[in-house]
Amino acid sequence: MTVADILMLFSVICIWSLLLVNVVLIVAGYLYYVQSEGEEIPEIDGEMPFVSIMVPAHNEGIVIVKTVESLLALDYPHDRYEIIVINDNSSDNSGVLLQHLQSKHPSRNLNIISTDSITGGKGKSNALNIGFAQSKGELIAIYDADNTPEKTALRYLVAEIMNDQTLGAVVGKFRTRNRDTNLLTRFINIETLSFQWMAQAGRWKLFKLCTIPGTNFIMRRHIVEHIGGWDVKAIAEDTEISFRIYMMGYRIKFQPKAVTWEQEPQTLKVWFKQRTRWAKGNIYVIVKNARLLFDPSAKNIRFDILYFLSIYFLLLTSLVMSDVLLILHALGYVRTTIAGFSLFLWMLAITMFIVGTYITLITEKGEMRLSNLWIIMLMYVSYCQMWMVVAAYGLYTYLKDLVFKREVKWYKTERY
Known part of the structure; x- marks a missing residue:
């Protein structure tokens, strides 16, 4: 067996192992969706707890009014929640729009905190810490500035x-508000439903694990106080704080009936910058928590650590290696005897990807369309391949920041 054969075999085993894990998560997630559809939302006994809703916002004038108005319209007792908008060093008309909303609703608990270049402008984690310092709720909810829950x-x-004291946080689901804008937003809509949320549902069903997204979630105040707030070095602050909640012995539950709609990137440039930030942020969290693999007290979350390690390191390496070897084999530069078998497995993997992705979409109303099959096929050969570039570039920029000891900069997603 040649070196090329060994490398190809290693890549195939890694890719298929992760593919099978994903299949198991999809099946478990689908079962959880079916189960949750038949379950009633529990009643709240006694007085409604007071909730502080925090909305970090930097130059969000295009979307902030709609977001705040949707939060004001929630069917939760109006005297039992406050809305704290952290207008974080904005240079647009966000401040004027927020002041107008405040004067329009004088009887509501709408608090606007404006920061400058000294106190603010340092990313979402810093903004959340500023808002939390002025919050009063026993529960803390977070919504991004482009959300309409x-x-x-x-x-x-x-x-x-x-209704469950073992829960440190509960996360809802976000949907793509602008999914029909163009092909990219349709890809993002499918990715969100089939990979982000189905994986969340599957991990909760199998392991009672769930990762906090950046929006539409609630957590206990005393947890935030205990862990000292959000890590200002983490640009994936949601994933980072999830691991610290796990380590306190709490669980994080996924409730798919709690839905918010958000705006997704509409151009490749904006998408690439956003996803690179996500990748770099998640790599920071992986590196920070890798030691927990050998910590007996962290045995309940080893799956998540291995899952993230596999996606951002093992899968990326295996995909790049297998693609390079197949190209070199086709050009005659290397010789591998299992190239044909690898090609067969690759085609089988594509088939499983298309079928599995389409099955996950049927859990959502309005998504059972035949046209989605063609979108999924196109998605595999284009959007999914771009993920490798995003992950690789995220790793490169993370290492570059580490070597040159550069301060991590926050990139705010452009709104439309």
């Missing part, structure tokens, strides 16, 4: 966390 979203999140 459904009226029931907050009530569902509160009901779940108040």
